[in-house]
Amino acid sequence: MHKQYIKMLVCPSCHKELEWHIQEENEERIINGKACCSSCNSEYEVKDEIGVFLTSELSRNDLWDQGESALEKFFNENTEIYNKLMNTPEEELNGADYWYKATYFEMRRDFATSSKMFKNAFKKIYTEDYINGWDSQMDFVIKNLQGEEPIIDIATGKGYLVEKILTETKNYVVVTDFSPTILLRNKEYYRAKGLYQRLSLIAFDARKTPFRGNSIVNLTSNMGLQNIDQPGDVVKELNRITKDKFMAVMFFIDKEDKKHMDLFKECGNTAYATKENAIETFKNSGWQIEICNSFLANIKPTPESEIIEGAGIDGFPIEDTEVEFCVIKARKQENLEPSVCKKISSFEEIINFEASKLREILAEVSKIDIVKASMGASPQVNQLLRDAVEDIDFNKERTEIGSVRIAEVENIHDKMVALINSRL
Ligand SMILES: C[S@@+](CC[C@H](N)C(=O)[O-])C[C@H]1O[C@@H](n2cnc3c(N)ncnc32)[C@H](O)[C@@H]1O
Structure with a gap:
């Protein structure tokens, strides 16, 4: 370090x-x-x-630790499977088997062979859209890094983003993960690649980090947030330690995609499953966010191994679907409270409110005025109103109202702005 x-x-x-x-x-x-x-x-x-810097109070599901040693033990006990994996010509291996073969070489610390194999396996496992969608987000993050300050990367895993950063910039980087096993692998991997000089490794849980408040200028995470079991208030913790900006590479399922939503529910991680949920989660933790570089990608379930029974790659997706890759560019909103307390000067500024806060105030406004107010508002404010006042069927009410004059909508907006300001 x-x-x-x-x-x-x-x-x-x-x-x-x-x-x-x-x-x-x-x-x-x-x-x-x-x-x-x-x-x-x-x-x-x-x-x-x-x-x-791990603390004892958080549960830890270190798949790396279990995965690596379990695979080694499995190969030792099943030499015929090991031999088949090693002796089948590479072009005949399916994506999953190729991946496991690469993992074996990585376990042996033969990084030159494993890197080449992982690259080829990736192409067999993931759709072109998936690879391009993800790659373009990493490029976006690198273009938007700030100055020469070190970059702290959260839930780094094998560090696809970190490797690009070290190769394409001159910044120092800290890779972090709650698994010391993967950090040990990273130390050896980046040394072998000649990229260790600007790298430090710190093990901690992203939900309880060892950083001082307001100490990090460049915070990144590459598909890290969505891999945290029981993420709780992780983005609140990241808000605490950030001085300025956090860029998170994410992908979202569509909010109507019930099958995959159920899958995320099973893992206890719905907070970042859809764009709508992620926006809400970030906002509630003191961030002002922008969704950048959206890329819609068709993706497919990853293959199962044909040689190692029951061995798969990713649990998601379970059927063909479309996801949105993007970067969430999050800026620290110094003291979120003021945004809840600051007076507003136009109706559109209610976008800075949490739905729950708005709900309290809108309880004093008639249903018909809320619907008329929504008729002159942006789609984002409309969504916020729908979230805030769930018992109004906006479509039905709008059909009944028909058309409204702009002057009347503006009048309602002014009254609502005055009411909101009087309640802050
Ligand atoms: C799949 S990786 C994400 C991809 C990776 N960032 C990259 O650039 O290649 C997810 C990593 O998150 C780590 N992780 C999961 N929960 C965590 C937590 N609570 N705190 C820190 N790391 C965590 C896992 O050990 C795993 O290595």
Whole structure:
């Protein structure tokens, strides 16, 4: 871990200062050491250059740890399957089998072979749309990085985005994940690729990070948020540590896609499943967001292995569907409260309100006036009104009202602005 990050780190449990006891270091990095919280006495360590800031109170489903060792054990116990995987010509392997073969070479730390295989396997597993949609988001993030400040990447996994950043920019990067196993793999991988010099590795849970409030200028995540089980208030935590901007590569299912929505429900992660849900989740956690670089992609279920029984790749999608890839560009809205409390000067500015806050105020307005107000409003404000006042059937009411003069709509807007301002 580069020493420059010491000043950005606090105790992930209580956010108090850390006392550092460095046991081994070189000019740039801490190699081995301890950081003790001056308040709650929790201890964290830097081991072989990897900072480990995990807390005990959060559950952890480390698929990497289980996956790698389980696969190794499986191959040792099933040599005929191992032999078939190794001896079948590569062009005859389906995407999943090719992926498992690549994983084997990665386990052996033969990164030159595994990288080439993963690249080819990717093309067999994912649709062209999926690959292009995802790639274009990573390019967008890189174009929008700010200055020379280090980039902190959340839930980095194998780090497709990080690899591009290190290759295409001069920035320092911190890869983070709650799995020390994957960080260890990353350390060796990036060393082998000659990209380790500007890289630091810190293990922590994105729901409880060890960063000081307002300390990060460039925060990124590449499909990380949607991979967090029970994400809870993760974007609130990311809002706490960000000084300015967070860019998250995401994909969304359509809100009418019930089958996949049920799948996300099963994983307890619906907060980022659709664009509408993600917008609401980010807004409620103090972010002002822009959905950028939208790319609609047709995607297909990933293949099952033909050699290793029951081994698949991704649990999503379960049938052909269309998803929207994009980057959520989120800016910290200094103190969200003022946006709820600040006076508004036009009806459209209600877009900054949470639906629940609006619901309270609109309880004082007649149903017919709410519907008429919606008739002169933008689609975004219309959606907000529908979310805020769920018991109005806007389509039915509009048909009954027919047409309304603009002057009347404007008059209602003015009255509602005055009412809202009087209640803030
Ligand atoms: C599939 S990867 C995302 C892709 C990756 N960012 C990339 O650029 O290649 C998801 C990673 O999130 C990590 N993860 C899951 N839950 C987490 C959490 N609560 N905190 C930190 N990392 C988490 C997993 O260990 C996994 O490595």
